[in-house]
Amino acid sequence: MKATTTRTADRGTDIRTDPEAGMTKRIEVSGLNAYYGSHKAVEDISMTMEPRSVTAFIGPSGCGKSTFIRTLNRMHELIPGASVDGSVALDGQDLYGSEIDPVAVRRTVGMVFQRPNPFPTMSIYDNVAAGLKLAGIKRKGDLDAIVERSLRGANLWTEVKDRLNKPGAGLSGGQQQRLCIARAIAVEPQVLLMDEPCSALDPISTLAIEDLIALLKERYTIVIVTHNMQQAARVSDKTAFFNLAGPGQPGRLVEIGDTETIFSAPTEESTADYIAGRFG
Amino acid sequence: MTVLDTGDKRPGIGTDAVEVGRAGLADPRAASLTRRTLPRQVPWAIAGGGVLLTIVFKLTLDNWALAVFLAGVIFIGVLSAVSWRFEDARRARDRFATSLISTAFVLAVLPLVSVLGYTIQRGYGKLSPYFLSHSMRGVGARDDTGGIYHAIIGTLEQVGLAALIAVPIGLLTAIYLVEYGRGRLAKTVTFFVDVMTGLPSIVAGLFIYAFWIMMLGFQASGFAGSLALMILMLPTVVRSAEEMLKLVPNELREASLALGIPKWRTVLKVVLPTAFGGIVTGVMLSIARVIGETAPLLLLVGLTQSINTDPFSGWQSALPLYVFDQNHAGNQFAEDRAWAAALTLIVIVMILNLAARLIARWKAPKAGR
Ligand SMILES: Nc1ncnc2c1ncn2[C@@H]1O[C@H](COP(=O)(O)OP(=O)(O)OP(=O)(O)O)[C@@H](O)[C@H]1O
Ligand SMILES: [Mg+2]
Numbered sequence: 205m206k207a208t209t210t211r212t213a214d215r216g217t218d219i220r221t222d223p224e225a226g227m228t229k230r231i232e233v234s235g236l237n238a239y240y241g242s243h244k245a246v247e248d249i250s251m252t253m254e255p256r257s258v259t260a261f262i263g264p265s266g267c268g269k270s271t272f273i274r275t276l277n278r279m280h281e282l283i284p285g286a287s288v289d290g291s292v293a294l295d296g297q298d299l300y301g302s303e304i305d306p307v308a309v310r311r312t313v314g315m316v317f318q319r320p321n322p323f324p325t326m327s328i329y330d331n332v333a334a335g336l337k338l339a340g341i342k343r344k345g346d347l348d349a350i351v352e353r354s355l356r357g358a359n360l361w362t363e364v365k366d367r368l369n370k371p372g373a374g375l376s377g378g379q380q381q382r383l384c385i386a387r388a389i390a391v392e393p394q395v396l397l398m399d400e401p402c403s404a405l406d407p408i409s410t411l412a413i414e415d416l417i418a419l420l421k422e423r424y425t426i427v428i429v430t431h432n433m434q435q436a437a438r439v440s441d442k443t444a445f446f447n448l449a450g451p452g453q454p455g456r457l458v459e460i461g462d463t464e465t466i467f468s469a470p471t472e473e474s475t476a477d478y479i480a481g482r483f484g
Numbered sequence: 485m486t487v488l489d490t491g492d493k494r495p496g497i498g499t500d501a502v503e504v505g506r507a508g509l510a511d512p513r514a515a516s517l518t519r520r521t522l523p524r525q526v527p528w529a530i531a532g533g534g535v536l537l538t539i540v541f542k543l544t545l546d547n548w549a550l551a552v553f554l555a556g557v558i559f560i561g562v563l564s565a566v567s568w569r570f571e572d573a574r575r576a577r578d579r580f581a582t583s584l585i586s587t588a589f590v591l592a593v594l595p596l597v598s599v600l601g602y603t604i605q606r607g608y609g610k611l612s613p614y615f616l617s618h619s620m621r622g623v624g625a626r627d628d629t630g631g632i633y634h635a636i637i638g639t640l641e642q643v644g645l646a647a648l649i650a651v652p653i654g655l656l657t658a659i660y661l662v663e664y665g666r667g668r669l670a671k672t673v674t675f676f677v678d679v680m681t682g683l684p685s686i687v688a689g690l691f692i693y694a695f696w697i698m699m700l701g702f703q704a705s706g707f708a709g710s711l712a713l714m715i716l717m718l719p720t721v722v723r724s725a726e727e728m729l730k731l732v733p734n735e736l737r738e739a740s741l742a743l744g745i746p747k748w749r750t751v752l753k754v755v756l757p758t759a760f761g762g763i764v765t766g767v768m769l770s771i772a773r774v775i776g777e778t779a780p781l782l783l784l785v786g787l788t789q790s791i792n793t794d795p796f797s798g799w800q801s802a803l804p805l806y807v808f809d810q811n812h813a814g815n816q817f818a819e820d821r822a823w824a825a826a827l828t829l830i831v832i833v834m835i836l837n838l839a840a841r842l843i844a845r846w847k848a849p850k851a852g853r
Binding site for chain 2: 339
């Protein structure tokens with residue numbers, strides 16, 4: 205397991221010889237704090253995200269869900285002045301260890317953003333192939349196959365198969381978001397992080413993406429941030445509730461549990477209040 | 485007064501309805517959306533009157549500036565007054581502001597157009613394949629022969645070499661500043677780029693003269709001129725590329741990095757292509773900025789009447805130098821040649837501009853696979 209996150213070339217063959225097994229990973233977070241400069245945005249988070257399952261993050265705006273999810277693939281540190289302490293372990297390997305290459309981490313832990321952001325200079329095909337081409341994973345021969353598989357995986361293939369050479373920016377918002385998902389799964393990550401992937405979408409596209417999540421979860425560890433309680437209830441196996449202790453305080457994990465339990469009988473009163481819409 | 489029976493008890497609404505009702509309109513809501521408007525042709529007619537007036541004033545006062553000014557004032561005044569009378573006050577103010585801005589625009593464009601027009605008028609007659617393909621070698625002081633071939637070669641080579649050095653350095657500097665630079669070094673670089681932007685061209689020429697010719701002992705050559713032009717281009721390239729790179733949304737960088745694409749490849753394959761069109765335009769601007777420079781070339785390139793295709797040894801000519809030189813010769817033929825050379829310079833800039841646009845259009849929109 206040691207080399208998996210640092211040596212991506214190996215992983216490429218791993219996946220293809222064994223497409224079903226060994227792809228998903230357990231994420232164990234312990235004692236994680238994230239800072240913007242000297243401002244502590246999230247404090248002391250410890251939790252586990254299980255493989256082949258969907259973990260949903262809910263909580264009021266500003267409680268640090270985005271900040272936390274971005275620490276899981278080392279995107280947080282890209283913001284000037286931002287820093288992290290604590291540990292995030294992917295199947296036992298600490299992502300913040302000194303020998304870890306953040307680029308390889310991001311290849312292993314994919315991410316879909318709130319706003320669809322296809323590369324404007326690239327065609328639909330190139331958008332999907334971007335990760336493989338630009339990350340220097342040269343597999344020219346089966347690039348076509350990978351693009352098709354990823355687009356099918358993102359439920360977009362039938363809509364775009366006749367215009368793969370058209371610009372990705374020419375798709376509708378919902379299609380663009382699915383294109384971004386296709387782009388993220390084309391590099392075959394082991395974990396997929398989604399930060400409010402449906403917040404800019406209509407109900408139909410939202411359902412399409414929720415269906416997609418249900419499919420993807422058989423192959424990936426999925427973490428999704430959402431403000432939509434129904435969505436959390438529909439798609440996730442586990443739900444984590446985050447909250448601020450008070451104004452100006454860092455965000456904290458209040459509780460995490462099976463989605464059914466969290467929605468029917470949460471341990472904490474604040475969770476029940478939030479879900480019932482009594483605050484936040 | 486059925487219009488009053490809307491069931492709306494808010495104060496004000498009723499009064500409005502009464503007034504509109506008196507104006508003879510059935511539906512108050514529809515009435516509030518319409519207003520009296522001058523026919524579209526009227527402002528144009530008044531503007532046409534203004535132009536006529538300009539000509540009349542010019543003929544009577546024999547002073548272009550005064551004629552344009554007076555006619556402009558009258559045009560603005562009449563249009564506003566007509567609008568005030570036949571439309572409403574807000575519309576009149578709108579017309580006033582619009583005509584003021586249009587007049588200012590015309591005033592701003594007028595000198596540009598007249599420079600271009602006059603250059604074409606003076607230079608066009610002289611332009612011919614012969615003129616473009618011959619040098620001034622052996623042309624006597626009173627001869628009508630001779631051409632600008634040597635000057636075109638000189639200009640293209642000097643500016644080309646300058647661009648060849650300045651564009652990569654400038655682009656890399658801009659990439660450093662936008663994508664990597666933080667702290668002291670970046671601030672220092674930005675400061676020097678700012679200072680260089682205001683550098684008078686003769687100072688750049690003097691600097692290269694002192695450094696390249698006096699200190700290192702090289703002879704005057706096209707390349708020495710290129711070095712000075714390079715110094716003048718650099719800040720424009722850096723600044724424009726920097727602005728263009730800053731326009732690339734951060735989301736694209738994050739999207740790319742989140743795919744596990746290394747930063748340098750993100751910059752090369754995502755950020756630069758997105759900013760490509762703007763960067764090409766910026767490079768063009770910087771070329772246009774230096775292609776007409778005369779002062780540094782006077783110091784550094786020497787001045788020759790014959791063809792020298794080697795920018796690295798021997799004196800060269802250049803179009804601005806040629807214009808300067810011919811204009812000094814003080815006879816009609818030389819003056820014609822100067823105008824024709826000036827026109828050629830303008831045409832070259834336009835061709836480069838057009839080429840840049842084509843490149844930007846061909847590269848920028850989402851190409852196929
Ligand atoms: N780039 C940044 N620089 C400084 N502080 C930031 C930055 N981004 C977020 N923060 C701060 O970190 C805290 C958590 O923000 P975060 O974006 O993680 O919240 P969130 O839970 O994702 O909210 P939302 O549900 O509205 O997306 C907030 O107090 C916010 O002001
Ligand atoms: Mg957020």
